[in-house]
Amino acid sequence: MSEAKRRIGVVAPASRMSAEVAERVLTLAAALYPDRTPEISFHPQCFASHGHFAGDDELRARAFLDIANDESTDAVWFARGGYGSCRVAEAILRGLTETSRRKSYLGYSDAGVLLAALYQAGFAAVAHGPVAQDILREGGERAVGRALAWMIDRAPETLEPTVGSAQKSAAFNMTVLSQLLGTPLQPDLDGHVLMLEEVAEAMYRIDRSLFHITSNVGIRRVTGIMLGRCRNITPNEPDFGMNEEEVARYWCRRSGIPWLGRADIGHDVDNKIVPFGATRTAGR
Amino acid sequence: MSEAKRRIGVVAPASRMSAEVAERVLTLAAALYPDRTPEISFHPQCFASHGHFAGDDELRARAFLDIANDESTDAVWFARGGYGSCRVAEAILRGLTETSRRKSYLGYSDAGVLLAALYQAGFAAVAHGPVAQDILREGGERAVGRALAWMIDRAPETLEPTVGSAQKSAAFNMTVLSQLLGTPLQPDLDGHVLMLEEVAEAMYRIDRSLFHITSNVGIRRVTGIMLGRCRNITPNEPDFGMNEEEVARYWCRRSGIPWLGRADIGHDVDNKIVPFGATRTAGR
Numbered sequence: 301m302s303e304a305k306r307r308i309g310v311v312a313p314a315s316r317m318s319a320e321v322a323e324r325v326l327t328l329a330a331a332l333y334p335d336r337t338p339e340i341s342f343h344p345q346c347f348a349s350h351g352h353f354a355g356d357d358e359l360r361a362r363a364f365l366d367i368a369n370d371e372s373t374d375a376v377w378f379a380r381g382g383y384g385s386c387r388v389a390e391a392i393l394r395g396l397t398e399t400s401r402r403k404s405y406l407g408y409s410d411a412g413v414l415l416a417a418l419y420q421a422g423f424a425a426v427a428h429g430p431v432a433q434d435i436l437r438e439g440g441e442r443a444v445g446r447a448l449a450w451m452i453d454r455a456p457e458t459l460e461p462t463v464g465s466a467q468k469s470a471a472f473n474m475t476v477l478s479q480l481l482g483t484p485l486q487p488d489l490d491g492h493v494l495m496l497e498e499v500a501e502a503m504y505r506i507d508r509s510l511f512h513i514t515s516n517v518g519i520r521r522v523t524g525i526m527l528g529r530c531r532n533i534t535p536n537e538p539d540f541g542m543n544e545e546e547v548a549r550y551w552c553r554r555s556g557i558p559w560l561g562r563a564d565i566g567h568d569v570d571n572k573i574v575p576f577g578a579t580r581t582a583g584r
Numbered sequence: 585m586s587e588a589k590r591r592i593g594v595v596a597p598a599s600r601m602s603a604e605v606a607e608r609v610l611t612l613a614a615a616l617y618p619d620r621t622p623e624i625s626f627h628p629q630c631f632a633s634h635g636h637f638a639g640d641d642e643l644r645a646r647a648f649l650d651i652a653n654d655e656s657t658d659a660v661w662f663a664r665g666g667y668g669s670c671r672v673a674e675a676i677l678r679g680l681t682e683t684s685r686r687k688s689y690l691g692y693s694d695a696g697v698l699l700a701a702l703y704q705a706g707f708a709a710v711a712h713g714p715v716a717q718d719i720l721r722e723g724g725e726r727a728v729g730r731a732l733a734w735m736i737d738r739a740p741e742t743l744e745p746t747v748g749s750a751q752k753s754a755a756f757n758m759t760v761l762s763q764l765l766g767t768p769l770q771p772d773l774d775g776h777v778l779m780l781e782e783v784a785e786a787m788y789r790i791d792r793s794l795f796h797i798t799s800n801v802g803i804r805r806v807t808g809i810m811l812g813r814c815r816n817i818t819p820n821e822p823d824f825g826m827n828e829e830e831v832a833r834y835w836c837r838r839s840g841i842p843w844l845g846r847a848d849i850g851h852d853v854d855n856k857i858v859p860f861g862a863t864r865t866a867g868r
Contacts, residue, residue, distance in 0.1 A: 351825015352788050383788040386795045479792055482766025483799035504636050504667040508763055511670045515767035541635015 306338040306452045308375045309367035310346060310432050312354035313392070314410040315382020317346040317433055324435045328444055338452055342432075343367055346379045353384045360384065361391035364414075368392070368400035375451040376400075378407025378414075380433035381473075385413035389485055393417055406447055407431050408571065409499070412476040416487040419470070419576040428471035428495075428565065429458070429573035443569040450573045460495065460564050460572035463579050467523060471495035471565050471574035474509040481516050490521040493560060495574055496548075497528030499567035503540035506530060507547045514555035524558035529566030590622040590736045592659045593651035594630060594716050596638040597676070598694040599666020601630040601717055608719045612728055622736055626716075627651055630663045637668045644668065645675035648698075652676070652684040659735040660684075662691025662698075664717035665757075669697035673769055677701055690731055691715050692855065693783070696760040700771040703754070703860040712755035712779075712849065713742070713857035727853040734857045744779065744848050744856035747863050751807060755779035755849050755858035758793040765800050774805040777844060779858055780832075781812030783851035787824035790814060791831045798839035808842035813850030 322342045330337045345363030348355035367376050404425035405418055419426045430443035449455035463469050470492045480486045498506055513519050530544040552559040564572045606626045614621045629647030632639035651660050688709035689702055703710045713734060714727035733739035747753050754776045764770045782790055797803050814828040836843040848856045
């Protein structure tokens with residue numbers, strides 16, 4: 301563990317962050333790390349507004365680059381998901397400097413677009429895990445505490461339990477990964493354990509996303525699929541007739557991709573951290 | 585125009601068809617074609633039920649092949665969309681015989697999965713247009729009358745107005761096409777005018793689908809994109825800030841795909857017919 305104060309920059313390449321998030325996250329960080337409180341800087345862009353987004357495409361891309369390319373920042377933390385990262389990924393990739401490669405990146409859901417892009421570009425510390433806005437969930441301090449413990453100390457207990465240095469991992473929201481397939485942003489997941497979670501989709505859409513994902517020739521080179529939690533599944537008319545695990549097992553069987561069981565990830569406060577690629581933990 | 589009676593087979597590779605559809609379609613067909621009423625045969629599978637689907641995967645695939653491979657059938661008409669064609673496409677492609685190539689196929693929405701597969705397999709008469717269940721819409725006789733006029737006579741007035749023999753066309757529901765990208769079912773649309781419509785999606789999802797579609801290197805070889813109607817757009821929180829045409833123009837501009845204006849297709853009774861590829865009309 302490092303005794304130096306960590307500097308974390310928060311940016312919102314998709315939807316706007318709620319104003320109360322900053323205050324609550326800073327309070328929590330001070331309570332958890334009284335002697336070495338991390339400096340958490342919320343880019344003003346987090347609070348900007350432009351239709352659906354936290355500022356227009358140009359502002360969001362520029363804000364991300366401000367933090368990613370800043371020498372003094374150790375970690376780039378996604379304010380939240382929502383929607384919009386796909387609109388800025390190209391501009392961000394174009395603007396990243398060598399400095400940006402030396403820091404960690406943490407987020408999930410819509411942020412998966414940028415995690416995929418950064419991982420594909422060879423960034424070493426890209427991880428799927430809680431965002432700042434998770435503080436607003438009931439018990440959200442657990443999620444944010446876990447995010448801080450990973451960004452500050454790479455604490456091993458923050459990791460999804462099956463993550464290990466022996467195998468490569470990656471984690472995505474199903475819909476987000478689906479929307480990258482067949483584009484230049486599709487990540488190469490050859491030899492990875494692929495963990496997938498979903499939120500607020502009907503079961504027929506989960507089935508369709510898994511058809512899409514497991515039908516892709518690149519995805520078929522994964523070591524296997526693990527299913528995270530599928531939260532707030534919306535009503536299916538008529539009842540779909542299968543649950544998410546049955547659906548995931550079906551598409552694994554159809555595609556020949558090994559089914560590796562359940563993963564401890566999801567749109568909730570228990571969402572564990574999945575570093576992309578081989579895992580780097582403290583002391584290794 | 586042919587004076588011979590046409591034989592149309594109806595099958596439901598996705599969701600279950602309502603029972604009243606058959607009766608109403610048969611009544612309409614008898615009224616429209618009193619002297620040469622087409623023989624419209626609804627496969628019993630249309631009324632089967634298995635969770636979300638009109639029968640299990642095996643039953644739906646077999647029913648489609650029953651009709652497609654039947655010597656006496658001139659046209660294969662999709663009972664409806666819904667969801668489920670992606671589960672049976674592989675089995676259907678495996679089971680199709682030479683006979684199946686000599687007939688026409690008409691449907692839209694989820695049926696787009698099979699239209700893509702058949703078109704990709706070189707079938708000559710594959711078209712995007714009304715399904716039998718459209719009879720249940722207000723004024724649905726117009727939609728079904730148009731479908732019959734195309735299947736029976738290839739009537740030129742049934743076609744989307746910009747469809748012409750000079751250029752190739754294809755039409756899809758955005759979400760359905762999106763879910764084929766990067767899979768073996770993705771159609772080669774090089775040199776085609778691509779028409780896209782949507783129903784019951786939030787504007788951020790329309791934006792995301794268009795990101796996905798226009799980011800695909802194969803899709804970038806289309807002649808241009810035309811936007812059909814986007815019906816029953818669900819609420820976007822907050823307001824997206826752009827309408828569907830602004831969003832489509834944005835992604836055309838971003839991707840370099842020519843924007844070719846609006847197309848007369850959609851989830852409604854005005855949904856015109858778009859034959860895939862170069863158009864064959866009566867007398868040509």
